[in-house]
Amino acid sequence: MDWSHVDWTTLILGAAIGAVLGSPLAYLIGILANVHAIRFMQFRDNRKLLKKAKTRQQALLIFQRIKAFKEGKRDRYPFYMILASSAVCCSILAATLILIVVIRQDFSFEIRMGFGLMALIAVVLTIGALAAIYEHARQIERFDDYKREFEARWGAE
Numbered sequence: 001m002d003w004s005h006v007d008w009t010t011l012i013l014g015a016a017i018g019a020v021l022g023s024p025l026a027y028l029i030g031i032l033a034n035v036h037a038i039r040f041m042q043f044r045d046n047r048k049l050l051k052k053a054k055t056r057q058q059a060l061l062i063f064q065r066i067k068a069f070k071e072g073k074r075d076r077y078p079f080y081m082i083l084a085s086s087a088v089c090c091s092i093l094a095a096t097l098i099l100i101v102v103i104r105q106d107f108s109f110e111i112r113m114g115f116g117l118m119a120l121i122a123v124v125l126t127i128g129a130l131a132a133i134y135e136h137a138r139q140i141e142r143f144d145d146y147k148r149e150f151e152a153r154w155g156a157e
Contacts, residue, residue, distance in 0.1 A: 065136075066139045070140050076140065083129045087129035093119075094126065
């Protein structure tokens with residue numbers, strides 16, 4: 001940079017105006033930050049409590065379902081059949097989408113990637129449904145241990 005053509009009076013005047021206007025603004029921002037930090041911390045703590053309560057509610061819902069299966073109040077086999085048929089449908093969908101991507105080479109790259117992404121989502125849903133079947137069956141088999149773990153983590157139902 002060539003400093004010989006700089007208008008030094010404009011530069012110094014701009015720096016002085018910036019300091020005069022910037023200092024009160026920085027002071028005001030500092031005050032507002034201290035005032036709103038308390039509200040932000042309360043908001044964050046309330047969100048943590050809400051999330052914990054919601055997580056406990058979901059865990060309690062699953063626990064009640066497994067308890068009903070164990071006690072014979074609900075039949076677990078229709079539940080397993082729904083999950084298994086969902087897994088089969090998702091796996092067929094994933095296989096079909098993968099075949100479309102492999103066989104149809106005339107589609108654009110974006111369309112093929114969209115089909116690939118949908119196939120990946122279908123595979124994840126398949127794995128989730130099969131994992132749910134496994135976890136429910138395992139928790140029913142070892143219900144006493146599951147109940148102790150649940151009560152230790154979330155308290156008595």
